[in-house]
Amino acid sequence: MPVQLRPYKHATDYDLVSEFLIAHYQPGNRDGNYLEPAWEYMHHHPAMDTSVLEHIGIWEDNGAIVGVVHPEWELGEAFFEFHPAYRELRQQMLDYAEAHLVGRETPEGPAYLQVWVNDWDEPFQALLAERGYEHAAEQDWPMAQLAMPDPFPEISLPVGYALTDLEKEPDWAKVHRALWRGFNHEGEPPGGQEELDERRAMFDTPKARRDLKIVVRAPSGDFVAFCGTFFEPNARFCYVEPVATDPDHRRMGLGRAAVLEGVRRCGALGATDAYVGSNQPFYLSLGFEVIYTSECWRKVWDERRAAPALTIQVAPVYAKQETQHA
Numbered sequence: 001m002p003v004q005l006r007p008y009k010h011a012t013d014y015d016l017v018s019e020f021l022i023a024h025y026q027p028g029n030r031d032g033n034y035l036e037p038a039w040e041y042m043h044h045h046p047a048m049d050t051s052v053l054e055h056i057g058i059w060e061d062n063g064a065i066v067g068v069v070h071p072e073w074e075l076g077e078a079f080f081e082f083h084p085a086y087r088e089l090r091q092q093m094l095d096y097a098e099a100h101l102v103g104r105e106t107p108e109g110p111a112y113l114q115v116w117v118n119d120w121d122e123p124f125q126a127l128l129a130e131r132g133y134e135h136a137a138e139q140d141w142p143m144a145q146l147a148m149p150d151p152f153p154e155i156s157l158p159v160g161y162a163l164t165d166l167e168k169e170p171d172w173a174k175v176h177r178a179l180w181r182g183f184n185h186e187g188e189p190p191g192g193q194e195e196l197d198e199r200r201a202m203f204d205t206p207k208a209r210r211d212l213k214i215v216v217r218a219p220s221g222d223f224v225a226f227c228g229t230f231f232e233p234n235a236r237f238c239y240v241e242p243v244a245t246d247p248d249h250r251r252m253g254l255g256r257a258a259v260l261e262g263v264r265r266c267g268a269l270g271a272t273d274a275y276v277g278s279n280q281p282f283y284l285s286l287g288f289e290v291i292y293t294s295e296c297w298r299k300v301w302d303e304r305r306a307a308p309a310l311t312i313q314v315a316p317v318y319a320k321q322e323t324q325h326a
Contacts, residue, residue, distance in 0.1 A: 003066060003089065005096065008056030014043065017058075017081070020065045024083055025235045027273075028291055029143055032118040033081045035275055037207075037230030037239035044205045046198035047073045057096045059089055069093045069101070076103020078115040080124075090124050094131070102301075111301040116141060116294040128297045139296035142279035144288035148267045155260050158252055160219035163261050166203060167210035171223070172196040175203070178215070178223040182244025203228060212238075214262045216254045222246075225254035229262030231269050238266035240276040259286060 008017075021036040029035065034042075042048060052071050059067035066083040078097035082089070094115070102111040114136065117124040157163065166175070176199045180189035189195065203213050209231065216225035224246040230239040240262065245255040263274045276283050279290050 003059050003061045003086070005092075006058055006060065008053060008058055008068075008070070010053050013056075013058060016065060017068055020068070020083075021081065022232065022234050025232075025237075026084075027235075028145060029275060031082075031084060032121070032292065032294075034079060035237070035239050036232055036235075038241070038277070040205045040207060040230065041202070041228075041239075041241055042072055044201050045073065046202065049074045055100045057093070057100065059086070059093070061086070067093055069097050071101055074103060075101055076105075076112055076114060077101065078113060080115070080117065087121075087123075090127055094127060112298065114139060114296050114298045116296055119293045119295050125295070125297075128299075131299065133297040133299040136296045136298040139298070141277055141294040141296070142290045143292055143294065144276050144279060144283055145291045146263065146274040146276075146286065146288045148263070148272050148274070149287065152264055152267065153260065155257050155264070157216065157254065157257050161224075161252075161254065162217045163257060164215050164217050165211045166213040166215065169215065169217070170210060172200050174223040175199050175215070175226065178226045178246060179242070179244050181246045181248075182226060183242075184247065207232075212262055212265055214258045214265075216245075216249075216258050218249060224249040225258045227255070227258035227262045229266055231266045231271060233270065236270050237273045237275060238263060238271045240274060243276075255282065256286065259283075 018036055018039055021033055021039055024031050024033060025036070052073075052075055055075065056068065056070040058065055066086040067089045068081040070079055070081075071077040072079060078094075078101045080090070080093055080097075097115060098113060102113045104111055115128065115133070117128065155163070173196060176189050176195055179199065203210070207230070212229040212231055214227045214229065215223045218224045225244070227243045228241055230241070231237075232239070240259060243255055243259055245258075263271075266274065274288070276288055278288075279293075284290075
């Protein structure tokens with residue numbers, strides 16, 4: 001039976017895609033797909049435009065997912081998740097992205113699409129170059145890995161600072177302020193229950209554990225450093241996202257302590273590796289090593305393109321060959 005394309009239905013497919021990513025994870029993230037916690041974090045981040053969910057496409061073979069194309073937070077983005085034996089779907093999946101995921105910076109602006117493909121996927125890179133995409137290296141997404149240290153390094157803090165977590169101290173106003181300032185926004189964060197609810201939604205995701213959301217508390221009682229850590233028990237890894245330190249408290253080892261404590265706790269639960277989507281010197285200094293880069297390729301259409309038509313029909317799009325492909 002040929003592979004079929006169908007639209008994403010969030011109520012049922014969120015968990016199915018989650019299971020797909022876990023099932024096809026390979027040690028060292030050699031599968032090249034989204035890590036499952038990144039899929040979870042994506043859906044609950046306040047930057048997510050939930051209207052884009054209806055643009056996600058799913059490919060199935062006999063009812064089993066073999067491919068997914070999705071944005072991260074908004075139109076104009078495309079990420080590709082593959083069953084390892086179905087990478088020959090690249091062309092069909094790119095066709096879909098160009099029909100359903102293009103974006104515009106302004107209503108009257110040109111259509112554009114940014115797609116992320118792994119630096120080792122030369123056939124996909126060749127396909128993109130053939131279609132007129134150009135490598136936008138400033139938008140590349142490195143993936144770095146840390147093997148669980150043994151022995152684990154000492155975690156220390158300046159006098160008066162303490163490690164805690166969101167299970168012990170679920171103070172969303174303090175979390176909101178720490179992240180607002182930690183990501184270099186000026187002044188105090190906007191108040192209001194809506195902002196606090198958004199912060200809570202980021203970290204009370206379906207599989208999240210509050211005891212893995214690590215906080216550094218200053219002598220004043222403010223939260224001044226934060227590390228969100230996700231533990232995936234089936235594949236035995238942890239994912240670090242997000243990390244931030246208040247600019248008034250930097251260069252004191254607080255971010256280092258928060259990240260190491262989150263990784264240490266996941267190691268105690270059985271994690272053998274930690275991942276972070278970054279090649280910043282901060283992470284490399286902790287022992288993370290870049291294992292591959294998801295390259296961003298961008299195309300801009302000069303002519304005015306009509307808005308993508310969401311008329312996805314369940315239809316055969318590809319007859320799977322008998323050979324298996326890594």
